[in-house]
Amino acid sequence: MRHPVVMGNWKLNGSKEMVSNLLKGLDAELKGVEGVDVAVAPPAMYLDLAEQLIGKGESKIILGAQNVDVNASGAFTGDISPEMLKDFGASHIIIGHSERREYHNESDEFVAKKFAFLKEHGLTPVLCIGESEAQNEAGETVAVCARQIDAVINTQGVEALEGAIIAYEPIWAIGTGKAATADDAQRIHAAIRAHIAEKSEEMAKKVVIQYGGSVKPENAAAYFAQPDIDGALVGGAALNAESFAAIAKAAAEAKK
Numbered sequence: 001m002r003h004p005v006v007m008g009n010w011k012l013n014g015s016k017e018m019v020s021n022l023l024k025g026l027d028a029e030l031k032g033v034e035g036v037d038v039a040v041a042p043p044a045m046y047l048d049l050a051e052q053l054i055g056k057g058e059s060k061i062i063l064g065a066q067n068v069d070v071n072a073s074g075a076f077t078g079d080i081s082p083e084m085l086k087d088f089g090a091s092h093i094i095i096g097h098s099e100r101r102e103y104h105n106e107s108d109e110f111v112a113k114k115f116a117f118l119k120e121h122g123l124t125p126v127l128c129i130g131e132s133e134a135q136n137e138a139g140e141t142v143a144v145c146a147r148q149i150d151a152v153i154n155t156q157g158v159e160a161l162e163g164a165i166i167a168y169e170p171i172w173a174i175g176t177g178k179a180a181t182a183d184d185a186q187r188i189h190a191a192i193r194a195h196i197a198e199k200s201e202e203m204a205k206k207v208v209i210q211y212g213g214s215v216k217p218e219n220a221a222a223y224f225a226q227p228d229i230d231g232a233l234v235g236g237a238a239l240n241a242e243s244f245a246a247i248a249k250a251a252a253e254a255k256k
């Protein structure tokens with residue numbers, strides 16, 4: 001049985017005050033909640049503060065980050081290494097988010113390199129995949145997702161997925177309020193799993209696949225009721241302690 005993981009991607013949002021209020025609120029909301037891993041990915045600037053606050057709290061919130069670069073140290077202005085993320089207690093690292101693929105021209109190959117680098121340093125990659133609206137309308141969804149995953153499998157072997165998380169995020173559903181239906185998301189998740197099963201049935205059964213794209217407290221339970229949806233990667237609704245905790249609680253309830 002796969003353990004559900006609900007992760008909040010805060011994107012480019014936050015201030016010291018907001019991080020402090022959100023994490024304190026979340027700690028209170030999540031007290032006694034079990035059966036779900038809850039992670040947050042604040043902007044890198046706030047990892048230090050987040051690590052301290054999470055350490056003081058009672059809920060076992062997992063600290064994550066939104067990106068990593070592909071060099072360990074040296075003359076790479078502006079980059080952040082896996083060891084730096086580890087230094088602040090961040091373990092679950094989002095890579096390949098569609099916003100980075102689009103605004104920073106990150107290719108499948110570059111994202112796969114990040115994946116390998118995280119694994120090498122004992123960190124958990126949260127690999128985002130997903131199709132654009134045009135690709136969706138052209139019926140290319142599964143092919144796009146398969147290509148994005150194959151960039152990892154073909155260079156590192158299917159075993160590289162051990163312990164990693166895949167986040168299926170249809171681009172047209174991100175921040176639009178136009179969420180995929182639970183049935184459609186389930187169909188794609190099952191297809192992603194089937195694609196991985198072509199290489200390893202065991203890995204396909206084990207790997208956690210989150211859905212992301214306009215997940216809210218109102219629609220979360222419907223996703224988690226699906227057999228192949230193991231959690232969520234949440235944007236907007238993760239910026240509010242009550243709504244993010246409600247999504248985490250829905251996952252814990254559905255996957256009991």
Ligand SMILES: O=C(CO)COP(=O)(O)O
Pocket residue numbers: 009097169173174175176177212213214215233234235236237
């Ligand atoms: O991109 C997302 C999480 O990584 C989803 O964002 P929203 O939940 O705001 O649609």
